Amino acid sequence: xxxxxxxxxxxxxxxxxxxxxxxxxxxxxxxxxxxxxxxxxxxxxxxxxxxxxxxxxxxxxxxxxxxxxxxxxxxxxxxxxxxxxxxxxxxxxxxxxxxxxxxxxxxxxxxxxxxxxxxxxxxxxxxxxxxxxxxxxxxxxxxxxxxxxxxxxxxxxxxxxxxxxxxxxxxxxxxxxxxxxxxxxxxxxxxxxxxxxxxxxxxxxxxxxxxxxxxxxxxxxxxxxxxxxxxxxxxxxxxxxxxxxxxxxxxxxxxxxxxxxxxxxxxxxxxxxxxxxxxxxxxxxxxxxxxxxxxxxxxxxxxxxxxxxxxxxxxxxxxxxxxxxxxxxxxxxxxxxxxxxxxxxxxxxxxxxxxxxxxxxxxxxxxxxxxxxxxxxx
Numbered sequence: 001x002x003x004x005x006x007x008x009x010x011x012x013x014x015x016x017x018x019x020x021x022x023x024x025x026x027x028x029x030x031x032x033x034x035x036x037x038x039x040x041x042x043x044x045x046x047x048x049x050x051x052x053x054x055x056x057x058x059x060x061x062x063x064x065x066x067x068x069x070x071x072x073x074x075x076x077x078x079x080x081x082x083x084x085x086x087x088x089x090x091x092x093x094x095x096x097x098x099x100x101x102x103x104x105x106x107x108x109x110x111x112x113x114x115x116x117x118x119x120x121x122x123x124x125x126x127x128x129x130x131x132x133x134x135x136x137x138x139x140x141x142x143x144x145x146x147x148x149x150x151x152x153x154x155x156x157x158x159x160x161x162x163x164x165x166x167x168x169x170x171x172x173x174x175x176x177x178x179x180x181x182x183x184x185x186x187x188x189x190x191x192x193x194x195x196x197x198x199x200x201x202x203x204x205x206x207x208x209x210x211x212x213x214x215x216x217x218x219x220x221x222x223x224x225x226x227x228x229x230x231x232x233x234x235x236x237x238x239x240x241x242x243x244x245x246x247x248x249x250x251x252x253x254x255x256x257x258x259x260x261x262x263x264x265x266x267x268x269x270x271x272x273x274x275x276x277x278x279x280x281x282x283x284x285x286x287x288x289x290x291x292x293x294x295x296x297x298x299x300x301x302x303x304x305x306x307x308x309x310x311x312x313x314x315x316x317x318x319x320x321x322x323x324x325x326x327x328x329x330x331x332x333x334x335x336x337x338x339x340x341x342x343x344x345x346x347x348x349x350x351x352x353x354x355x356x357x358x359x360x361x362x363x364x365x366x367x368x369x370x371x372x373x374x375x376x377x378x
Contacts, residue, residue, distance in 0.1 A: 001221055011065045018058035021051040022214050033113040042102035046091050046120050052133055053084035056140035059175055063144040067151050068291050090122035130186050137179050151275050174217040181210030265306055267292045278318040279345040285311045316355040319345045327368055337364055
């Protein structure tokens with residue numbers, strides 16, 4: 001997946017690195033301790049442990065780059081690798097143990113793998129390192145979910161059918177399971193080790209939860225490459241951009257746009273049609289411009305040229321279209337106009353009412369009445 005993603009120029013390789021770190025950790029744990037390979041290579045004890053500090057950052061990079069159409073990593077992103085480097089330094093005293101001592105420990109670990117976390121320590125006790133790692137994993141996951149919510153609140157609602165169809169939502173949900181399984185395993189391991197309780201069934205259960213989530217995510221990635229490689233999204237955005245450019249009044253020719261402007265137009269179309277960022281009540285022009293990769297002044301000029309609308313007018317246009325779709329789906333059968341205004345991205349019913357009437361010529365309630373009676377509201 002990493003190789004294909006690199007070749008296609010997509011962002012999935014970041015997710016691939018996260019899964020590779022997870023998979024190596026569990027594969028090595030099985031081969032070295034349960035299969036006894038570590039008896040032949042005792043110097044490899046704890047060599048893959050720092051990789052677990054990289055799983056959460058790579059997942060976050062994937063979500064961030066996918067949402068904001070970023071490419072690769074920047075210099076500041078290297079700070080995210082500091083915990084892994086610090087863990088390597090923490091383990092240096094253990095790495096420098098003699099071959100004889102490591103072989104002695106390897107025999108103990110093969111006989112009882114749970115003792116690994118008791119005797120294969122660095123400067124800092126393993127349970128503190130694991131606790132800090134779980135905290136970081138939870139923080140990265142929480143921030144990634146928050147980014148998804150900011151772009152589209154419906155993407156993190158597991159009760160919506162749309163959520164289950166969106167690749168970023170599926171990936172996020174499975175990473176929640178992975179983090180939950182990993183967190184639970186280490187929580188019960190610490191209870192068993194430090195308090196003396198025997199919980200082998202729970203440890204095995206949460207180990208399998210983590211492995212199953214990793215396996216399902218890996219299968220999903222391989223069965224849905226067109227979604228995670230943005231192929232469908234690119235086609236939709238391209239089609240939408242061409243339609244907007246040729247249908248807009250006052251537009252002479254697509255050729256008047258420079259190559260970089262066409263890229264920005266595609267990102268704007270994607271933000272509005274695919275990511276539906278207009279559903280966010282706190283959406284500001286500066287933030288939208290940053291997501292589109294352009295400054296606020298150039299954004300305003302581009303919106304006027306392509307859509308013949310200003311930023312606020314364009315956002316309200318998409319919000320009204322969204323509200324109309326919801327009305328036609330029967331939203332008001334069991335919900336209120338206040339709820340519809342909030343779900344459409346408006347911060348008040350009054351703002352929703354004024355924008356709707358300006359766009360459609362009638363109020364939302366009048367539109368709903370006409371629709372129920374079968375009148376045309378186009």
